[in-house]
Amino acid sequence: MDKSFVETYFNWSEVQLDALLKASKETLYMTFVSTLFVAIIGLLIGLLLFIFSRKNTKVNRTLYTIVSVISNTFRSIPFIILLILLFPVANTLFGSMIGPTSALPALILSASPFYARMVEIAFREVDQGVIEASEAMGASLTQIIWKVLIPESLPALISGITVTTITMIGFTAMAGAVGAGGLGNLAYQTGYAANKYTVITVSTVLILVLVFIVQWIGDLLVKKIDKR
Template sequence: MDKTFLETYFNWEEIQPEAFVQATKETLYMTFVSTIFVAIIGLIVGLLLFQLSRKKTPLNRFFYGVVSIISNTFRSIPFIILIILLFPVTKAVIGTMLGPTAALPALILSAAPFFARLVDIAFREVDQGVIEASEAMGATQLQIIYKVLIPESLPALVSGITVTTITMIGFTAMAGAIGSGGLGTLAYQAGFMGNKYTIIMLSTVLILVLVFLIQALGDLIVKQLDKR
């Protein structure tokens, strides 16, 4: 019975190395290209949230509420639904709804608000006394951002982008169900639809390896940056 089980579910002849190499490249492409945009957009939105929350004026509260609502809306929509909702936009901007590039808008819009919240939290953890002292010495807002906020919160920011990147790897796998390419598409189309359990298992293992590597790299960078 054991032999029958292994022969049924683990047929190593089903594995095509070229397909796995291409799928891994597509997953890495989707993950790291979207991470660049998420880091930029999330940092800007997170900084905006932090600055608006510092001064409790009616106008700041209004704009903080607007930014929060928009951020929470995109953050709350399940990714698989968001990518479907964005089909018309993706088609208009990229020209197709299939392939790794077509998954980028949904990946960015789903992950950027999440990272923005992590940025806001990281900035809030910076000692307010340091910020106030910089202001008292005549530092401009731009100088405070580049010389105080970002350097002081850098370990938390790196930790946040690491978590966000790992989350996006999971999103790329979900996007594979609707033809975005990558390991998700390989696992779903060639594995699940083709009833090839070996392909599903190997795709899962490769995704886990990517997650572990990114987490290990993120932890290493945070350890080097954190001087406490």
């Protein structure tokens, strides 16, 4: 390989360790804080969708349609547009439109409906006979949720949050391009804008490593929990 090409495009002196560590911490912060909220909000929305879909009454159909439309609306908006639309919200909540914290509302609102649909599907795959038997024995809705629905669908729920987390890692990279920080910001501002291709390469590799780790942890948890 031509030495001049390597020296031009892969100059390791361009990579500053402090900046790389800071960007990595910001990406981890955005990813895992938003994942926590997405897991809670998505579970609640998915549970509502499942409950409203079980009984074919006019009230339930109406409620299901309302929740479904709201969920589909936020799920359909491209993330970068949603991020820009929520800049005023981030500014009101956090006093700034830049930085990793400012990206959290968009990350949470874009990923929660996505995970909610996965939760709904996971609950629908639970054996209806088990649910009906629990109802026949006098189990309350809360007992059915905690002792039947969630335990029976836990492998699918973990697979869903794994996929959602990986999706949000990609979203953090896009958010970085408009001032949210993280590895996406490092790759764009320090790498692309300054014509430093080594920085782009290293940032990309770190994002890939993070994706592989999240997927590995998710697969490991599913194997340990799934008794089928």
